[in-house]
Amino acid sequence: MIPFIPAMIVPYSWSLVLFVVSFFLVRTSIQLSLLSYRLILATVFACLIFYFYPARFSFSRSIPDDWTQLGYQFLQLVDKPFNQLPSLHVSYAMLLGVSLWDVVASKKRWGSAAYRLLLTGICTLIALSTVLTYQHHLLDMFGGVVLAVLVMILSNRIRNALVIKHLTLGVIGFLLIAMTGFYFANMSMIASKVVEDLAIIIASYWLISFTMLACAYQQDKPIRDIRWFRKCSSGRLTVYTRIKFAPIIIIYNGMSLLGQWYFKVFSKSQKYPLTPYAINDKVKVVASARLMQMDLSSHLTYWLFGYDLLERSIVPEKLPYSVHYQIIVVDLAAEISSHTHNLKIAANSSVSTTVHYLYLPLLDLQPLNDVLLQDYIDLFKQIDALIQSAETQAITANNESWVEDSQVKDDQVKDSLITRDHPRFCVTAI
Template sequence: MYSVSLYEVAPSSIHNLATPFDSAIPFIPAMIVPYSWSLILFVVSFFLVRTSTQLSLLSYRLILATIFACLIFYFYPARFSFNRLPPNDWTQFGYQFLQLVDKPFNQLPSLHVSYAILLGVSLWDIAGSEKSWVSGAYRLLLTGICTLIALSTVLTYQHHLLDMLGGAVLAVLVLMLSNRIRNALVIKYLAVGSIGFLLIAIGGFYFANMSMRVSEVVENLAIIIAAYWLISFTMLACAYQQAKPIQDTRWFQKSNSGRLTLYTWMKFAPIIFIYNSMSFLGQWYFKVTSRGQIHLLTPYAINDRVKVVASPRLRQADLHSHLAYWLFGYDSLERSRSLEKLPPSVHYQIIVIDLAAEISSHVYHLEAAANGIIKTPVHYLYLPLLDLQPLSDVLLKDYIDLFKRIDALTQSAETRAITANSDSHIENSLTTIINFHCVMGLSRSIGVQVLYLLYCGTLTIHDYQSWIEQHYPHAHLKGAYLPQSLVEIMADYKSIEYPTTH
């Protein structure tokens, strides 16, 4: 529709890709039949693939081809330049329907050609058989169907030869790229970026033509915003594409107080706005459904000195209640104030591990709340994990470095507490609360907390699943997110690092 509207407003903006060779190509009405096979093969292909890997690869290829083609249609709109007289035979109904649903625009590249090649390659090995002639017959039939679909684009006068060539080139590029895509999240954000760009840019075009006085300003502004959106989501897709993104903190940088830096905002403002909105709406929803009652998460005691708790990013208004509950076991700040007369030998500290790469941490509000209750030091550590990024993407070394820093903070504070109370030798004089937090859900925070408990030896490979079900019954940590191999490595880490000698 955009190309049609653009042609009506500025015909010179639409390109003509006809060559002298196109004039020699005959119009064959009956080729409307194989032309229609493209949609049938497209739908059937999803039922023919046998494994989830084949389905993912097929989906990646078709989505990538569609995304790139739509972007090319926007930046280089083209129109079929020949006049096609409607035939007077049995094919006329097919061409009449084609005229309704497929205008002679969006020519380069031909998606019929791209899809034919991509589907042919994706379905090539589907018919596995011990008899070679069965596989050969299947591949011959598949090749014939895909070839006829590709040829039909020019023989029905829907495309020019350059469109056909462009479709083939696009298919080859997609085949090369799809084999390097790490997961569906890369495709997801490329699609969101491209769709957002097209919606904003085309919306600006229509709005500009409604208001002719500021048409150029509106259209240019829309293009700038659309380009910014596309670039941000493309960079996010690149971050997910990295095998070990934790090693490169340039993506989502934060200050020492857990706030996203200005440079990060400049790169990812659309994504950050989306995640802040999700966090706000999620907290509002839980508040409404719980009728204003705060669901306090109970810390799990590793020993009599250290407790751990996983949480989403907490609302500023709820921090006092959470903090009082974590430190003293009371569910309200009013009751915790009765503890102001605690003996000086009792010490507390909080260690916040921020796993939410896309949103600022609650640590700076938590520190203010802690000082309002009792002078409690708050330490901040940052492990930037992307949303739904498998925990196995992070190097074991990065986990171990984080856990050793947690241990160092715990031991250092414990030493200071013992030194301060050396005369009285009061035991249990220090309580450390370790808070793993993510954005809104609990997948990231529970997953890394489980790895830490495995590292400490509190959990084993045999009981960690039952522990999750007991303490976080609503959590959904699938094997792809927290793989068994990572659990086994973390559980055996200390025995490997410090082998027992006999």
């Protein structure tokens, strides 16, 4: 009983124009972020529904022979009658109307009222045109309204863009994997059902993993809740963490290997660019990415003893005095394992060194502006406690050495004994 009105093809085409123009109408970064969140969420969720419920328009539509004919011919070419429920035209119209409601600020009340009346009229005509052009059914229109309402509720509660990013990656990955399995199953005459079912299982695993990751970013204090990315005492991700977030961990490890390869190939002019910054004569700080195990010994020697000693190939064990070094590793990356374990192996094989491990995920797990000041304070308290503990052990060792060698009168020998267990620190943020 709904009439077909050919002229409604005009407001139906306004949806694309309003979609593009909306990004130029918003006035603040907050409005731009909220607009982007809403449109991305609506598109992602709609595509997911299209996959599970691929509705099609139920009856054919004749092309009119008046001035609107060209518009309907173009529509028939670019907008096929598939993926009907929900109607994205309706969802976009509502979301754009709400997002652009306050972008025009006029000193005169009639100016703002006229703008809002015009915006409401455009969005209403776009929504009505979906059924009056016989492009959607009435149920599709209601589905678009429900989707828009859900997206507006959800977008107002999202904490940062990382939540949107991982939800989007989850849905896109699911669709790509599932469709790839579908096409391979149709191309293969053998075990086609097995191929399609396997693709669905992998795609579902991908979607669940990224949805959990989005939930981790949505937490108020995920930096304190290490159950999302739990690591053992040596900085390695636990098996449970690897199972939960295998897709993102595989991606990050691939990026890490690529970074290590780039560092090795394109940094030949600067063989050891990770120059330590000396806080004082006992403490140095080095910021580095995760390094290859084969390079750790060279970097460790460079950090502790300098470039000249490394170039002269002097073995640390042959130094005149044995100095005990303390290395404190501050792990800031949540999604990949630290190379602390390999660093311990390299340190034990070269010099008398103790490696400590501290975990403070900051980089991709949490934006810097979401990190609490107390987390920084706790980190520096832990570092200070480790340094004081090492100094206490050094004083105790020096006193014991002094008592045992009290018969020795050579001042040079005494000085060497005092120097032997004096702690030196290298704090690395990896």
